[in-house]
Amino acid sequence: MSSPGDSRRTTARRRETALFLLAVPALLLLGIIFAWPVLRLLAMSVEDGTLANFEKATLDELYLYVLFDSVKIAAMVMAICLLVAYPVAFWLSRAGRWGVALGMFALLLPFWTSVLVRTYAWLVLLGRNGVVNRWLRDAGLIDAPLPLLHNTSGVLIGMVHVLLPYMVFPIYASLLRIDPDLSRAAEGLGAPAWRSFLRVTFPLSLPGVSAGCALVFVLSLGFFITPALLGGGRVIMVSMLIEQQVREFLDWPFAAALSTVLLVATLAIYALIGRITRGARHA
Amino acid sequence: MELSVKGIVRRFGPVTALGGVDLDVAEGEFLTILGPSGSGKTTLLKTVAGFEIPDEGRVLLGGEDVTLAPPRRRDVGMVFQNYALFPHMSVAQNVAFPLEMRRRPRDEVKRRVIEALRLVELEGYGDRLPRQLSGGQQQRVALARAVVFGPRLLLLDEPFGALDRKLRESLQLEVRRLQRQLRLTTLFITHDQEEALIMSDRIAVMDKGRIEQVGAPGDLYAHPATRFVADFLGESNLLDGSASAGHAAIPGFGAVPLPAGQPDGGVTLLLRPEALRIAADAAAMPCRGQGKVLETVFLGQSAKLRMALDGGGEVLARLPLRPSDPPPAREGETVAVGFAPEDLHVVPRG
Numbered sequence: 001m002s003s004p005g006d007s008r009r010t011t012a013r014r015r016e017t018a019l020f021l022l023a024v025p026a027l028l029l030l031g032i033i034f035a036w037p038v039l040r041l042l043a044m045s046v047e048d049g050t051l052a053n054f055e056k057a058t059l060d061e062l063y064l065y066v067l068f069d070s071v072k073i074a075a076m077v078m079a080i081c082l083l084v085a086y087p088v089a090f091w092l093s094r095a096g097r098w099g100v101a102l103g104m105f106a107l108l109l110p111f112w113t114s115v116l117v118r119t120y121a122w123l124v125l126l127g128r129n130g131v132v133n134r135w136l137r138d139a140g141l142i143d144a145p146l147p148l149l150h151n152t153s154g155v156l157i158g159m160v161h162v163l164l165p166y167m168v169f170p171i172y173a174s175l176l177r178i179d180p181d182l183s184r185a186a187e188g189l190g191a192p193a194w195r196s197f198l199r200v201t202f203p204l205s206l207p208g209v210s211a212g213c214a215l216v217f218v219l220s221l222g223f224f225i226t227p228a229l230l231g232g233g234r235v236i237m238v239s240m241l242i243e244q245q246v247r248e249f250l251d252w253p254f255a256a257a258l259s260t261v262l263l264v265a266t267l268a269i270y271a272l273i274g275r276i277t278r279g280a281r282h283a
Numbered sequence: 284m285e286l287s288v289k290g291i292v293r294r295f296g297p298v299t300a301l302g303g304v305d306l307d308v309a310e311g312e313f314l315t316i317l318g319p320s321g322s323g324k325t326t327l328l329k330t331v332a333g334f335e336i337p338d339e340g341r342v343l344l345g346g347e348d349v350t351l352a353p354p355r356r357r358d359v360g361m362v363f364q365n366y367a368l369f370p371h372m373s374v375a376q377n378v379a380f381p382l383e384m385r386r387r388p389r390d391e392v393k394r395r396v397i398e399a400l401r402l403v404e405l406e407g408y409g410d411r412l413p414r415q416l417s418g419g420q421q422q423r424v425a426l427a428r429a430v431v432f433g434p435r436l437l438l439l440d441e442p443f444g445a446l447d448r449k450l451r452e453s454l455q456l457e458v459r460r461l462q463r464q465l466r467l468t469t470l471f472i473t474h475d476q477e478e479a480l481i482m483s484d485r486i487a488v489m490d491k492g493r494i495e496q497v498g499a500p501g502d503l504y505a506h507p508a509t510r511f512v513a514d515f516l517g518e519s520n521l522l523d524g525s526a527s528a529g530h531a532a533i534p535g536f537g538a539v540p541l542p543a544g545q546p547d548g549g550v551t552l553l554l555r556p557e558a559l560r561i562a563a564d565a566a567a568m569p570c571r572g573q574g575k576v577l578e579t580v581f582l583g584q585s586a587k588l589r590m591a592l593d594g595g596g597e598v599l600a601r602l603p604l605r606p607s608d609p610p611p612a613r614e615g616e617t618v619a620v621g622f623a624p625e626d627l628h629v630v631p632r633g
Contacts, residue, residue, distance in 0.1 A: 185367035187355050188334075188354045188360075189381035190355045190358075192355060
């Protein structure tokens with residue numbers, strides 16, 4: 001016996017199944033090229049039946065230092081990106097048609113250019129006799145060239161440049177979603193522009209800030225090309241360490257353990273950022 | 284005058300949004316700006332609030348020239364069309380906002396927030412977020428926020444547009460009660476003529492960036508100065524005829540007497556649908572004609588008839604109905620139609 005209610009539920013369930021089928025190709029692709037390799041990696045790291053590789057990765061001072069340094073650099077890149085990107089996103093959200101077109105062009109052109117090309121361009125710009133140092137010297141601002149390359153500054157400059165759009169776009173999108181009447185209402189109720197920004201616009205843009213921070217941080221933590229080239233071997237990130245283990249020492253299990261540690265650290269920090277911004281929003 | 288708007292002109296490129304607007308609102312008065320979309324009423328409101336700087340003219344608040352003052356210096360409370368409640372703040376925080384911006388002491392803020400919420404009958408809702416309230420409740424929070432700091436002027440920008448009819452009617456009366464109780468000088472914007480008639484002390488009808496006429500609701504309804512006002516406010520039959528020797532020849536009705544002193548020539552007459560009577564009721568009317576019923580619409584307490592007059596032209600008649608009355612006429616039927624000449628109004632600028 002089936003009541004009309006049952007057949008309705010069946011129809012509804014069929015619709016849900018049909019919708020789910022649409023997601024299957026993407027899920028398969030993710031499963032094959034992401035989930036499976038990650039699991040393999042995990043398996044590889046404990047191949048010898050012990051947790052020795054993990055012990056080495058998490059207790060050895062050298063590796064801990066590199067991990068800590070990577071997190072520090074990622075956090076700095078994130079912070080600088082946020083400071084630079086927020087004003088840009090804010091200006092874009094208030095700009096006219098031509099302003100937006102110009103801003104998008106300026107952001108997207110480098111975004112679509114190869115990271116490798118851009119990193120080499122920074123090598124030319126930041127060297128001892130690079131364009132930047134020559135300008136500063138010619139302008140009489142400095143006597144000796146600034147050390148901009150093969151150190152943390154170089155890595156930060158290059159990474160911020162590459163990752164800036166990942167911060168600008170989420171913030172821009174969340175600023176656009178805010179009803180413009182809200183800041184008008186705030187001003188009409190007696191708030192100067194800066195208080196209206198602090199009390200209304202900024203808190204409402206936090207979802208974008210959170211998304212941007214998470215994106216930039218996660219991408220920074222695993223960054224390879226830019227720190228490898230601009231750091232000149234003096235700045236070592238976890239990704240470089242992993243590459244070294246595989247390419248030079250052929251120690252796949254240890255590389256796998258390091259990768260797993262990196263993945264867990266990434267997820268943990270990702271969760272932390274989400275929690276902080278959610279907390280700030282309801283403060 | 285609490286609010287005086289003098290010769291305001293605002294152009295956007297080639298478009299003139301406001302073409303020289305003059306308006307005075309007395310203290311404690313409820314003045315409605317009524318106009319179709321694109322008439323410039325919102326631009327006028329924004330100019331008064333300070334979100335628009337006019338190209339010409341001045342805005343005076345309590346005698347003080349505020350034309351160039353930023354919104355926050357005007358002490359004007361505004362209720363936006365979509366309420367513009369701060370979604371991340373609780374109801375109490377929203378209402379406290381204007382007081383905090385004025386750096387009032389904490390205990391005064393607390394007390395006045397509670398008072399304002401009581402005023403709009405939302406006591407106990409202080410801790411909720413705006414999205415946890417219904418549309419009507421959100422509207423009342425917006426109202427509390429706009430009046431809590433004792434503004435010189437209250438601006439209402441089509442605040443009932445998003446609400447269903449029943450709720451709208453009760454809120455209209457509530458706003459009106461609150462406005463009287465607080466003796467708030469109020470400028471209200473709407474395109475809904477019925478709403479304007481219900482709520483206003485005076486109505487200013489706007490069209491194409493100009494104010495067509497300002498007056499009390501009853502006065503505007505009975506004596507519109509322009510064809511636009513006659514047409515926009517209520518339902519109307521606008522009859523074009525020619526006047527000579529105190530009479531006007533109107534197609535379908537023949538010669539009807541005009542008020543004394545009407546010069547000869549073309550004339551536009553306004554005849555409200557409720558002035559018309561049909562069939563047996565028309566017999567007692569001094570001005571009579573005959574027409575075929577094209578369409579009848581049943582409206583509950585009345586019926587609306589569209590008729591083609593025998594002499595040419597169409598008229599709309601609105602006939603009161605009692606519950607026991609039969610339908611006044613059938614479509615296709617030819618009936619007598621008449622009215623009393625004192626119900627005719629000569630539209631001065633027809």
